[in-house]
Amino acid sequence: MDIPEAVSWGHQSLLMVAIISGPVILAALVVGFIVSLMQAITQIQEMTLVFIPKIIAVFAVMAIAGGWMLDQTVAFGQRCFSAAAENDGR
DSSP: OOHHHHHHHHHHHHHHHHHHHHHHHHHHHHHHHHHHHHHHHHTOOOGGGTHHHHHHHHHHHHHHHHHHHHHHHHHHHHHHHHHHHHHHTO
8 A cells, every 4th residue: 555545545534534423513513502502591501401412412313323324334444444455465
């Protein structure tokens, strides 16, 4: 494996991490923003109030998109192993 190919695999790996973790992080961000907005409106400044809705949202997204995330991860792993097997024959 030469340097450009290694850089390409590193780029693909980082992109895959961003794609797979995106829905979970986006759900936590949206729920955290909504709860913080509600806290600012009602002036209830309880620090622990944010965690329960975030945890519920993250688990809901994992339950809904978990299969897709696993499929993406398995497909990427298969591409990695097949590329490694092809390069092994050189």
